[in-house]
Amino acid sequence: MEQIITDICIIGAGPVGLFAVFEAGLLKMRCHLIDVLPQVGGQLSEIYPQKPIYDIPGYPVVNAQELVDNLMEQIAPFKPGFTLGERVDELQKLDDGSFFIRTSDGTEVRARAVAIAGGLGCFEPRKPLIDNLEKFEGRGVAYMVKNPELFRDKRIVISGGGDSALDWTIFLADVAKEVTLVHRGDTFRGAPDSAEKVFELAKLAKINLILQSQVTAIQGDERHLKEVIITNKDNERLIADADYFIPLFGLTPKLGPIAEWNLNIDRSAIEVNTFDYSTNVEGIYAIGDINTYPGKLKLILCGFHEAALMAQSAFKYVYPDQKLSFKYTTVYGVNAF
Amino acid sequence: MPFKMIKIIVEDRGGDVQELEIPEGINLNLMETLKAFEYDMRATCGGMALCADCHCKVVDGGDNLPGPEEAELITLDTRPDATATSRLACQLRVNENINGLRIKIMGYE
Numbered sequence: 001m002e003q004i005i006t007d008i009c010i011i012g013a014g015p016v017g018l019f020a021v022f023e024a025g026l027l028k029m030r031c032h033l034i035d036v037l038p039q040v041g042g043q044l045s046e047i048y049p050q051k052p053i054y055d056i057p058g059y060p061v062v063n064a065q066e067l068v069d070n071l072m073e074q075i076a077p078f079k080p081g082f083t084l085g086e087r088v089d090e091l092q093k094l095d096d097g098s099f100f101i102r103t104s105d106g107t108e109v110r111a112r113a114v115a116i117a118g119g120l121g122c123f124e125p126r127k128p129l130i131d132n133l134e135k136f137e138g139r140g141v142a143y144m145v146k147n148p149e150l151f152r153d154k155r156i157v158i159s160g161g162g163d164s165a166l167d168w169t170i171f172l173a174d175v176a177k178e179v180t181l182v183h184r185g186d187t188f189r190g191a192p193d194s195a196e197k198v199f200e201l202a203k204l205a206k207i208n209l210i211l212q213s214q215v216t217a218i219q220g221d222e223r224h225l226k227e228v229i230i231t232n233k234d235n236e237r238l239i240a241d242a243d244y245f246i247p248l249f250g251l252t253p254k255l256g257p258i259a260e261w262n263l264n265i266d267r268s269a270i271e272v273n274t275f276d277y278s279t280n281v282e283g284i285y286a287i288g289d290i291n292t293y294p295g296k297l298k299l300i301l302c303g304f305h306e307a308a309l310m311a312q313s314a315f316k317y318v319y320p321d322q323k324l325s326f327k328y329t330t331v332y333g334v335n336a337f
Numbered sequence: 338m339p340f341k342m343i344k345i346i347v348e349d350r351g352g353d354v355q356e357l358e359i360p361e362g363i364n365l366n367l368m369e370t371l372k373a374f375e376y377d378m379r380a381t382c383g384g385m386a387l388c389a390d391c392h393c394k395v396v397d398g399g400d401n402l403p404g405p406e407e408a409e410l411i412t413l414d415t416r417p418d419a420t421a422t423s424r425l426a427c428q429l430r431v432n433e434n435i436n437g438l439r440i441k442i443m444g445y446e
Contacts, residue, residue, distance in 0.1 A: 043381065043382075047381065047382050047385075047387050047388060048382060048385055048387055051385060051387075120379070120381055126415065126416075126417065127417075128417030128418070129417065129418060159417070160414075160415070160417075161414040162411070162414055162415055184414070184419065185414065189407060189410055189411045189414060190411070214417070247417065249415050249416065249417050250415040252381070252388070252389075252390075252445060253381055
């Protein structure tokens, strides 16, 4: 895979990471964004796309997803690159002061500066508390369905009561040899159509539906998962043969590899200098919810401000020999790449 | 007139138990209140019943709590460790209804 070359690598494509492209673009710096989520927008798109936001200047109210869409339109002239659905695992400073970034999928980026706009960290699957769960990851335990073919003619146990548990149960019913859905409650509150379909599939014996129960243990040999133990509300246990166990309990943010990049961290946030939102490593900046400083407010508004000051400082790091003259967009407009 | 004090008992993730006295007029939800008392409370969604970071279990004294609304139940379903006594602290107002409540704060996971 060819290495991506850019001026600023922005880690995190939430609202602040996106706006950083604009501020960098005004200074003629190109950006590449990387986000672990498969779509841009960070928390806004992942957690509350349909919620109204009331404290964005100039918008008395804006829907979260609409704000993300508008930011994408605003930064389009600067042609940012995107690597989505991949987590940044490695961030190294090289001898020439530039940075090498590698993702979980092996994508490599060379950047002259780095802006971490990682919000609360990487969104990762929420894992149920089951002994041995991690031992069987990649050997029968999966937290998402990346390639449905993997499950063809296999026995699958899905656990969860949300939309994704319902959707994958319906989808895999046609692919797998046997699908068992285990849910703690006795009803589903997600999309009513999907819930109805799941009950219908159960009635037709196309899936096993086990309600008011939870997966409490898993077993297997050294190579692969073999059995899933399901316990109901009366504490009765049932052993189900299973090739795969897919717990689907949504995503939750974790700081993840950021903790290993030699940055000063205080309670899961990166300490920065409010002069330019630089970290203790020259050339690495942290903006938005991921940073901390005296008086920090976790507001999108504040992240936008931090992005603007970051870009000014990053320019001096990226182009030490060039003079930076501050220009207003009202005078000079937005000069696209 | 001084505010009436609401008393609740909170067990944190480490098992420490503390009684909190909260003025009734504080005008915060229980998640924000726990944060104000410096409990480790991440609250990713900020109180919209969307993230379940403020998942608590009602141990005792929950008889007067208003029942959960649909949004809270949907989010609780995403918690593998949720039970029939689970609530999201962000959906509980600090008022007379929670006086005498005993809760256990659950982990983020």
